[in-house]
Amino acid sequence: MPSGQMKIQDGGTSLARSIAWNLSGESVPILAALVTIPIIIRGLGADRFGLLSIAWSLIGYLSVFDLGLGRALTKHLSDRLAVGGRDGVPSLFWTGLGLMAILGLVAGSFEIALTPWLVADALTIPIQLHREALASFYLVGLCLPVVLSSAACRGALAAHQRFDLINRVRVPMGALSFIGPAVAVTFARSLTVVVATITFGRATECLAYFWMCLKVVPELRQGIAPRREHLSPLLRFGSWVMLSQFLSQFALYADRFFIGHLVSMAAVGIYSLPCDLLSRIWIIPSGISAVLFPAFAQRLARNPEGATGLLERGIKLTFFMVFPVCLGVVIFAHDGLTAWMGPNFPAESATVAQWLTIGILMNSVANSPFTLLQGAHRPDLAATADLLETPVYLLALYLAVERWGVLGAAVVWSARFLLFAIILFALLPKVLSAPPIRAYLCATLMVLTAFVAMAGATVLPSVLWWRLGYFFAASALAAGAGWALVLSHAERAQVFYLVLRRNPAGFAEEASRATIEI
Numbered sequence: 001m002p003s004g005q006m007k008i009q010d011g012g013t014s015l016a017r018s019i020a021w022n023l024s025g026e027s028v029p030i031l032a033a034l035v036t037i038p039i040i041i042r043g044l045g046a047d048r049f050g051l052l053s054i055a056w057s058l059i060g061y062l063s064v065f066d067l068g069l070g071r072a073l074t075k076h077l078s079d080r081l082a083v084g085g086r087d088g089v090p091s092l093f094w095t096g097l098g099l100m101a102i103l104g105l106v107a108g109s110f111e112i113a114l115t116p117w118l119v120a121d122a123l124t125i126p127i128q129l130h131r132e133a134l135a136s137f138y139l140v141g142l143c144l145p146v147v148l149s150s151a152a153c154r155g156a157l158a159a160h161q162r163f164d165l166i167n168r169v170r171v172p173m174g175a176l177s178f179i180g181p182a183v184a185v186t187f188a189r190s191l192t193v194v195v196a197t198i199t200f201g202r203a204t205e206c207l208a209y210f211w212m213c214l215k216v217v218p219e220l221r222q223g224i225a226p227r228r229e230h231l232s233p234l235l236r237f238g239s240w241v242m243l244s245q246f247l248s249q250f251a252l253y254a255d256r257f258f259i260g261h262l263v264s265m266a267a268v269g270i271y272s273l274p275c276d277l278l279s280r281i282w283i284i285p286s287g288i289s290a291v292l293f294p295a296f297a298q299r300l301a302r303n304p305e306g307a308t309g310l311l312e313r314g315i316k317l318t319f320f321m322v323f324p325v326c327l328g329v330v331i332f333a334h335d336g337l338t339a340w341m342g343p344n345f346p347a348e349s350a351t352v353a354q355w356l357t358i359g360i361l362m363n364s365v366a367n368s369p370f371t372l373l374q375g376a377h378r379p380d381l382a383a384t385a386d387l388l389e390t391p392v393y394l395l396a397l398y399l400a401v402e403r404w405g406v407l408g409a410a411v412v413w414s415a416r417f418l419l420f421a422i423i424l425f426a427l428l429p430k431v432l433s434a435p436p437i438r439a440y441l442c443a444t445l446m447v448l449t450a451f452v453a454m455a456g457a458t459v460l461p462s463v464l465w466w467r468l469g470y471f472f473a474a475s476a477l478a479a480g481a482g483w484a485l486v487l488s489h490a491e492r493a494q495v496f497y498l499v500l501r502r503n504p505a506g507f508a509e510e511a512s513r514a515t516i517e518i
Contacts, residue, residue, distance in 0.1 A: 018163040019317070022287035025167035029174030030280060036182035043185025044194065047126055051133050052181070054123070055140050055195055062107045062144055063151070068241025068379075069100050070151035071293065072234045075377065077159035078294040082301035088230075090219045093156050095230040100152040104145030112141035129191070136195040143199045146206045153209035157216060159294050165212045173205040240379035247386040251393055251416070255409045258401045270346050271406040274337070274353035281325055281360050285318050285367040292368060296375025300431075307372065308436045311428075314368035315439060319446045322364040324475050326450070329357045331457045331467050352410040354458065359414030361450055365443055366421035369428055376431035385423040389416060449478055 041049045073096035080088055115137040119125055125133050157166050180197040187193075214220050255275075260268045292314045299307045329336075334350040373382040393416040400408030425443070429435045453474045460466055 018161065018291040019288050021163045021167040022290050023283065025170035025174065026283035026287050028171045029177065030283070032175040032178040036178040039182040040178075040185055040194070043182070043189060044191060045189075047129060048132070048189075048191045048194075051123075051125065051129065051136065051191055052194060055136055055198075058111060058137070058140050059143060059147060062111055063147055066100055066103060066148050066151055066238075066242075067235065068238035068245065069096055069103070069234055070155040071241050071374065072096070072238035073152055073155040074159045074294055075237060075297050075375065076230075076233060077156060078297035078375075079301050079377075081159060082298035089217060090222065091225045091227045092230050093152075093213065093217065093220060094224050095226040096155065096234055097149060097152040098224075098226050099231065099234065100148040101145050104148035107148070108141040108144035110141075111144060112138055115141065132191040135192040139192070139195045139199045143202050146199075146202050150202070150206040150209050153206065153213050156213050157209070158290060159297075160216050161291075161294060162212070162216055163291060165216070166209075169205060169208045169212065173201055173208070176201050237377070237379055240383045241374065243383045244379065244386050247383070247390050251386075251390050254394060255397055255401070255413055258398055259406060259409055262398075262401050263405050267406050270349045271352055271409060274333075274349055275356055278329065278353060278356050278360055281322060281329075281357075282363075284321050284325070285364040288314060288318050288321075289367050289371040292371045293375050296372050297377075300376050304433060307376070308432060308434075308439065311368055311372050311436055312439045312442055314371070315365060315443050315446075318364050318367055319361075319443075319450075320479075322361060323446070323450055323478060326357045326361045327453055327457065327474060327478075328471060330354045330454045331460065331471050333357075334462075335464070335467075348406060352406055354454075355407070355410035355414050358451075358454060359410075359417045362414060362417035362421055362447070365447060366417065366424050369421075369424040369439075373424065373427060373431060378431050381427045381430060382424075385420060385427060388423055389420045392416075392419065449481060453478060 040052070044052060073092070076092055077089060080092065115134060118137060119130055119133045123133075154166055157163075177198055180201055181194040184190075184194050184197045256268050256272055259271055292310065295310060296307060299310055333353040334347065337350050337353065370382050370385070373379070373385075393412065396412045396415070397409060400412045402408075404411075421443075425440060428439075456474070457467075457470060460470055
């Protein structure tokens, strides 16, 4: 293959391999955090660890200054690659990277300017830790240009479908972002040393991503060549993505504010613990959507009719990966929280977890149409869905919390994602040549199946063997129904190939047809 030329497939094996890479990149840092955070807490103490948590949060929250340009860069590079227009790839990359580096400098300068106020007034910090806090937050400000530049490089690699390279960096560096501080606290009980370790890791990660970009796109070595004409398309697309991100994050945490205002701070703890834990399930749909986004963009540029099939595949794959996890949470919520937090932890939290799980499943199903709208160069439609559901959600949330407390918040939280999914599916005909009827039917059938299975789980006796039996029986029935009624013959062939690494008789031709070059 000529240097820089890209061959991409959205078939079963390549899609599954990319998703597997993404899931590993998302899950390994979480596992590392579970092991190392107790060590970091013991090494730093409660006050310093609280400041470290704020430093981590600042890096995450201020990354919104990227204005959605990471995804915008992926989209525009994918469009060019789909039609063979590689001449503009280097200039587009350098424009996006330069713009995000500048935005990172703006975000970092903003954070550095706010640091004295944060330390002296906004946060209640012991006086003996003021110097450490100042130095640590200044390091966070210096880190932000690196963080946003890394996002630009990841966006370019995603457009080339090089999720293997992305996660060869993300897996070790994500783990080291927790292992590094755990090692540092064994030598120095200093918050500044820990944050410096994290900053050094982020800089190393950025350099690694940049080196990968040079490897995938050798033309970048010819010189830095940004172009002004790329600015407007990137900013226009990115602004809509940023609006969606802002509304999603705002709505995601509004429930805790209403609970704290209308009920109590203790109720916030009862609600937020299962919510924070269950949000980890989102690594599955987010890992899938990261692969689907450039695939949608390139498919729509070359073969728009094929986008519907890719949409169906994304919905099915997401559902079949998320449903067993959600069903397990609904069945074992009470047992799991009791074993982890002790018998005195309020049982109401487990009921909240069960309702929240339904919302996570709804949002996972909605993930594929949301990604399709953005991949179709209509991030405005995706943001419109957020704009339509957010005020309805906030009003319903306030009324429900006022009347039913944390349980009302959990129910409305889940209903919000059902409404969001309905709006997204209703908007799909605006970007597809025909309404995706099969996708509608598949999503409806799978959601109804999930509701029935989860409702049955809530009336099970408390005997563990009953719960285990129900989990395996319901999972097997759902898998059988999906195999017979949801998966196409070609998709069954792909499953055979992924499991057995060969095509049984009668499936070879279908598997070949299902693996289509974009």
